[in-house]
Amino acid sequence: MAQVHVLREGSLEYVDGSSVIKPATVTLVKYRDFDYHDKYLLVDAGGSCDTLDDLEGWLDPYNITSKDIHKIILTHNHPGHKALIRHIGSPEGAMIYGPDYTYCSCFGHEYHAREDQGYIVPGVMLLDTPGHEGSGDRSVLVNTPEGLVGIVGDLMFNSEAYKNPNSTRKQYPINRKDIISSRNMVINDYPDMVKIIPGHGQEFKIEDILREQKIIS
Numbered sequence: 282m283a284q285v286h287v288l289r290e291g292s293l294e295y296v297d298g299s300s301v302i303k304p305a306t307v308t309l310v311k312y313r314d315f316d317y318h319d320k321y322l323l324v325d326a327g328g329s330c331d332t333l334d335d336l337e338g339w340l341d342p343y344n345i346t347s348k349d350i351h352k353i354i355l356t357h358n359h360p361g362h363k364a365l366i367r368h369i370g371s372p373e374g375a376m377i378y379g380p381d382y383t384y385c386s387c388f389g390h391e392y393h394a395r396e397d398q399g400y401i402v403p404g405v406m407l408l409d410t411p412g413h414e415g416s417g418d419r420s421v422l423v424n425t426p427e428g429l430v431g432i433v434g435d436l437m438f439n440s441e442a443y444k445n446p447n448s449t450r451k452q453y454p455i456n457r458k459d460i461i462s463s464r465n466m467v468i469n470d471y472p473d474m475v476k477i478i479p480g481h482g483q484e485f486k487i488e489d490i491l492r493e494q495k496i497i498s
């Protein structure tokens with residue numbers, strides 16, 4: 282079993298009907314590794330406004346520092362989701378798992394890998410959910426004592442965007458098609474998921490939305 286903690290909740294604003302992206306969600310996952318030691322990974326790594334000090338402040342309540350982060354999983358490569366990797370990727374630091382790109386730390390070191398979908402560590406699974414940026418987008422599913430939690434990045438900006446199919450209207454048609462099929466796959470294949478942590482909003486339950494829309498009672 283693993284634990285999920287939202288370090289910084291992302292947000293999104295609408296101005297004159299257009300969406301204005303605010304900082305993205307950064308999530309900490311604590312897991313028991315194959316060697317029976319507790320370890321930590323991040324899902325997404327902040328934007329250019331976020332500093333290493335910010336990250337250290339977010340980690341402080343958990344009595345760890347950025348040096349305790351063993352892995353970083355990027356849901357996709359948009360700048361608001363990966364900026365802190367420049368501080369963390371190092372020979373002693375975290376390996377970075379994301380779509381097929383090269384990631385460098387600010388020291389010029391490259392520590393990156395692309396893993397197939399499936400369990401990356403005990404209780405933490407990578408799931409291909411293409412659509413928002415491209416074909417390499419990922420979600421992360423975590424087995425927690427409360428049940429399965431889905432950290433989905435911008436596959437679902439927030440619960441409002443998820444409820445409203447028009448939220449994808451500005452995407453290219455191919456991305457739109459993929460987003461919708463990835464969302465449906467998450468919901469159909471993991472009906473027991475207890476919580477979704479989206480890229481730019483509060484956590485929510487799919488069950489609550491289906492009930493609100495009277496799809497279930």
Ligand SMILES: [Zn+2]
Nearest residue numbers: 305361435480
């Ligand atoms: Zn985003």
